[in-house]
Amino acid sequence: MTEEERRRIVPVYVVVPPRTLLLDIAGPMEVLRRANLEQAAVRFSITYIGPSADILSSTGLGLTGINPLPADLPDGTLVVVSGAVDEPLGAIIDTRNTDAPLETEIVEWLRRSVRPGIRLATICSGALLAARAGLLEGHECTTHYSLLADLTRFAPTARVRENRLYVEDGERLTSAGVTAGIDLMLAVIARDVSHATALAVARNLVIYLRRAGADPQLSPWLEGRNHIHPAIHRAQDAVGSDPSRDWSLETLAQVAATSPRNLSRLFNEHAGMSVIDYVNRMRIALARELVVGSRLDMESVAERAGFSSARQFRRAWRRLHDASPARVRVGKV
16 A cells, blocks of 8 residues: 555635635644645645635735536535635626526525535634524534624524634634644644644744634643754754653754754743643643553553652642542543
């Protein structure tokens, strides 16, 4: 079997409505493009679809070659619905009334096509099309702050959340719009591929990995990574790849190609913690995986995570967790 055959393919169908907000498509799809380049295990196969082969985008740029709305979708598809604007840049006439039948065609297609096993992701006002199709009823969701009242009107039983970058509720993924679509797609990458790939994509695009309001905290593997300093990233990548190694300040300074004193300063400034704090957080993240995913005794967990003793391990654990490793293992927290 070739590498291409072993690769998991995720079909992505991007719905392009009339007057589409170009960044709603370009941002999230650039995230997927970079994810395809960063790793080989998962490939996102992107198809642009809509009720019209040619549309005028928000910036006045014409988009062409858009495929027709398909009769059916394969299992495991991710459908992404872009938002739209009222007035594209440079538009001479208001086309909202003449575009209404095309939007209705999208709504009817969504109603027919989105079934269990297919994820639906909406960007900005794309949530209103999904709501009109009845696909957000009973779900937590969000949209651009200026459209929250409309979303509540179109989906009266939905739990509409405000002040959120994005909301994930089962197979329904909604975002606040525009650049928040990038945050949503990074969350998809973290779930479908890995946190490391999402982080690599964010760094390449020179953006932060952000948390969405009341959503769960980012993985501990991503803590202290909301910066773009290359020297700190080099040190953090090294620790993340082997937390149990004896990482002295001097060793990490060599990895980062800077002096120990400067590395210490940079860590506090950009990561918001000391070097030793970061190393211990990565070791505790590894230890937690061992506690939950194995039956190793705590001495063995401590050794494999890089601690000199079970006592040192428990001391570091207590700084980050209220519950003991034993309580975490039995699932009481």
